Amino acid sequence: MTRKMTGAKMIVQALIDQGVDTVFGYPGGAVLPIYDEVFQQNSIKHVLVRHEQGAVHAAEGYARSTGKPGVVLVTSGPGATNAVTGLTDALLDSIPLVVLTGQVPTFMIGSDAFQEADTVGITRPCTKHNWLVKDTDKLGGVLHEAFHVATSGRPGPVLVDIPKDVQFATGTYTPKKPSTSHYQPPVKGDMEEITELVSAIENAKRPVFYTGGGVINSGPAASQLLRELVDGTGFPITSTLMGLGAYPASGDKWLGMLGMHGLYEANMAMHDCDLMINIGARFDDRITGVVDMFSPKSKKAHIDIDPSSINKIIRVDIPIVGDVGHVLEDLLKVWKSRGRKTNSEAVGKWWKQIEQWRAVDCLKFEQSGKIIKPQYALSRLEALTKKYNRYITTEVGQHQMWAAQYLGFEDPNRWMTSGGLGTMGYGFPASIGVQMAHPDALVINVAGEASWLMNMQEMGTAMQYGLPVKQFILNNERLGMVRQWQELLHGERYSQSWSESLPDFVKLAEAFGAKGIICSDPDDLDDAIMEMLEYDGPVIFDCLVEKHENCFPMIPSGKAHNDMMLAGVDTQGVIDAKGSVLV
Amino acid sequence: MSALKIKKGSNSHSAYNLRPNFSDVIERHTLAVLVENEPGVLARVIGLFSGRGYNIDSLTVAEVDHTGHLSRITIVTSGTPQVIEQIKAQLGRIVPVHEVHDLTVEGPSVERELAMFKVNGTGDKRVEALRLADIFRANVVDSTLETFVFEITGAPDKIDAFADLMRPLGLTDVARTGVAALSRGN
């Protein structure tokens, strides 16, 4: 069945056909025909953000917490350029997004028209793919293909740039149908390689699972298979920042996060293992540290849907290209059919070694005196919110790392953070996107005061849509992570790392009609958190914390995994000249 | 398992060289990339090379299948085996890329380039230029009393050699197309 309609109507129709229920956007001249169609329908909710960057991060939060693509609609020129940070963020973290931008009419492209920007040119390196549609007849097909590309293989953001005359013109709508495009990344892994991994699992003496965001990308079924594999083999498991929740934090095989600010036991296990099984992680530099010293004695397997992730940074012995869910299913089948074997005696010894590392208790801290330690604030938040149907987003900095260390995630899709790009200003709009998708859940953004200010305008959005997002700000009046690096690397010369002239966050909340809570006394903290949880509406929680706390453990730049700094050590001179050029 | 031949949609990865050797030796590879002939596709390929710091020694592009909307990009690049494998994998993940072939490892192949040389000279030099052109099977496509324009086709090193010989004889301008390459046999 072919149908004639305007381009603008096609856009709304395509979104409906793709099952989209929420769009985050901001209008402008070049998208007015689309907004006119949005006005005349009730199938799709449109969330009016206060800045286009907010729209993209909100869509990321929506996507990561639902597994569905996030959708954004913005205007040409400044609307599109404001979306660039969010697109780059989504590209680095493999978040599926479909971003629609308006463009000046086709006959004015290239003339420096009002609000013209070369959007496909600007966003080519920060999207998985993008399109400029110059023909209304092609619009429907491109939009469906956009959803296909965003969600297939390694997910990522795509952008469709639509000139205004294409929106006005009438054309034939191509309905949604199974994709016939040549872009069909394979999901099944090579059985020979999978079988080789099974043999390695059967023989390993000191194995470790190193899992990442790819498990989350693969969907909840992949997390279930991972749990079955971990519990079946009894091997220890660690995860990157992006993979938290795929395996439950309460599971006894769980070592905690690994990497630069990962747990001692996780990093030591990675360094000393004889079999490393990477499942959907990409050997990021926050994980490997100095590549030459990374886990020198291990055989390495890597399961990843993107061939370019394999051997990019670390040479692996057993490469498996495929989707985590599909590969784990085959892997479990083969392992079971061969009798579910492991070298349990050796693995038992390995666990004894791990227990000794665990006994170091690298996250211990002491809450004494009248100043709230950030670690204490997060431990209390964890204790008081654990039983809730809870989603956590974060900003970027020390608070983000402490959140990863002190909060426990039992399920996938519950933890939204900007890992690859490390975008300050991500967490607040992301919390809005999450709350839109899960209206009845408790959504908390763990923030630093500096990051939070970067997209604070979104208070208006939270209020307008009655989204009870809780902004839990660990306020150290410092760009804490920057201050920490200056302490370690730059002779305690704290150049520009103060948060001066901060607003009164309680008054700020009230100015928007929200609730503000301030807390500075550890003895009041529990009550204050309960007050936040009980309030039905957005809350800004200004938690005044210790100003000079450092985030440990830390693998200093230029050091190996078994060379970690723990709390209470001398911080001077630990990073040499070679390490200090690294970020 | 050496060459990367990405057939989108196939379930076999046997063509990926996921176990390359990791030597530090810089190798020169000729890649043939079959792409959807859509606007911006060349920018994507070039942007990949500049954005990730890979080398382009030569690049040619033209439509090769009008009905199928396919263009063939031939890229000569250089890098360590690990970098070459990355380049191929990164090319393979560009959405409009249909196939990537590494002609250097996929078996014997032929490479050709077309070049034009303008040589300005009189007397003995002019005669010598013509004599050498004959040896190299270069054709004269334009001549005036003082200049010749030679056209020569061949492997890149043959063209380099011709250029070296023409330089003392009054070479003023060179235009080269870059390498086109095909595998031999089936």
Ligand SMILES: Cc1cc2nc3c(=O)[nH]c(=O)nc-3n(C[C@H](O)[C@H](O)[C@H](O)COP(=O)(O)OP(=O)(O)OC[C@H]3O[C@@H](n4cnc5c(N)ncnc54)[C@H](O)[C@@H]3O)c2cc1C
């Ligand atoms: C201040 C700061 C500090 C940080 N410190 C740390 C730290 O200490 N520890 C830490 O872990 N991180 C840390 N990070 C995050 C870090 O920068 C990276 O973002 C993170 O480590 C990458 O996680 P990942 O390897 O799981 O990869 P992701 O970015 O999640 O990539 C996923 C991988 O899985 C693959 N994939 C996707 N979908 C599938 C599928 N369906 N099947 C199979 N494979 C798939 C992709 O191709 C990709 O290779 C920090 C970030 C910041 C901002």
Ligand SMILES: Cc1ncc(C[n+]2csc(CCOP(=O)(O)OP(=O)(O)O)c2C)c(N)n1
């Ligand atoms: C947009 C952006 N600009 C700069 C940085 C560099 N940066 C990383 S952490 C940080 C400080 C964050 O301070 P705050 O939000 O208060 O968190 P804290 O580290 O104090 O917990 C900065 C400036 C960044 N990650 N993102």
